[in-house]
Amino acid sequence: MKNVRVRFAPSPTGALHIGGVRTALYNFLLARQHGGTMILRIEDTDQNRFVPGAEEYILESLKWAGIEIDEGVGKGGPHAPYRQSERKPIYQKYAQQLIDQGKAYYAFDTEEELEAMRERLKSQHSSDQQYGSGTRMQMKNSLTLSESDVKSKIDSGEHYVIRLKVPPNEEIKLTDLIRGEVHVNSSQIDDKVLMKSDGMPTYHLANVVDDYLMKISHVIRGEEWLPSAPLHILLYKFLGWEKERPHFAHLPLLLKADGNGKLSKRDADKAGFPIFPLNWADPKTKEFSKGFRENGYLPEALLNFLAFLGWNPGTEQEIFSMKELIQVFSLDRISKHGARFDIHKAQWYNQQYLKKRSNEELTVFLYNSLKPENVICEAEKASKICEVLQERVTFPQDFWQQGKFFFIAPTSFDHQVISKKWNAETVKFLKTFVDCLNSTESTKVSEIKALLEKTSQATEIALGKIMQPLRVALTGESSGPDLMMTIEILGQKETISRITYALANFPVKI
């Protein structure tokens, strides 16, 4: 493939949806694989839905995810501007061209009149309830009004839109890279508005014009665009750009985890997982949503997970770096059906990637959690804690969650273990063990192990009976990292203090 030019074209109406991140990823992978260009275009033709901060949010999200933009908003390029609101005259020019050629027309119908038309058709049980070849001659437009009427309406500032004059009963063929051939009869397509009354183009005109002018080779977008793709094909034809028409690939949707339907923020909230890459505070609704980043997801894990939602390499490999994804990605291995969003798998990916991080990197995570807690920790201790916890964590914040007790003596203890296993034998063993600890000079794992064995022999109490109650005394929990390592990290003084506290306060089972 030569000159691969793809675009990610979100509209700045809020936070970037996780499905959008996947769309951007697939575009990016194809571009990189073919040494092509990844373009970011902002589709802000709806001024009513514009949300301040959304564009910055999109930029920051892509940056965090490692999806690099070669050309477009925030980057510039030969086809600037890349914000559609700044390209208004361009669309007007092509709309005028279509009008001049009789392929589009002015329409003056009010909202109420349109509504009345739909109601009328509905009550007639008409199969086509749209503004099109069957109805356009009954409406108020430049096909039904005289030329002078049209001119005077426009001159007097009456609101109008420009509609595409879709020819009836024409077979439109679309070849989709993922779905194969799709046929639609043009009678099913309505006379879509191309230019709105505020002078802005609609998505349909803007995306076709821009894709052509920006020399886009592949349009990779969500399945929700499939029904309007034939309309876009028609536009390419009417504008005389059939030869330069890009390839289309309509991606399967991301579905909610349980039940049916498109994955929405509501469902994600309900299931307790994020749906936006980064934290987002909606300036309009004041609603706050936590992002994948802030929830502890590593970008490479999220991307790997996302890549596999609707695509797979056909091998049994599951873990792919961005570099590897670029190598093996292909559009023809994208599946046709929607994929349920299963957060468990995302968590598993995160765990896999976290385990691969070096001890130095993990230590940074731990320090980040320590800061807000006002806890100070020397480097060696931090390193040891991360080492001992590495196999047990899924998220960076787990280092603090699971390692809190290394810094703060527990105040609550697992009652079940205490009531079951804290008995006279435990007390006897631990008293002897404290004596041993008091006289030792080292709390290295090997020394602790020897000490425990020595105590076990002296008291004739099996070690297995002691491990759990000892752990609860030290950490408050019934499970945790290796006990000997825990004692080493805690150190002599702290270990003795915590056992002493337990001996004085735990009720002894008789």
Added chain:
RNA sequence: GGUCCGUUCGUCUAGGGGUUAGGACAUCAGAUUUUCAUUCUGGUAACACGGGUUCGAUUCCCGUACGGACUACCA
């Protein structure tokens, strides 16, 4: 309602006219770890249904059912 798209374990999916229908997540069991987690081993678990075509269909075709998208001067 109409148009379009889809349907393999609970989930993501591989496969493809004759297979013990493969893998991963999740789940369950066993082993290891003197606990828990990790790790290892094993198990449960799927071709929506009905008709063709065929010696043979989960695979090809047609229907049905179910699901989804779209049906705005939103993208």
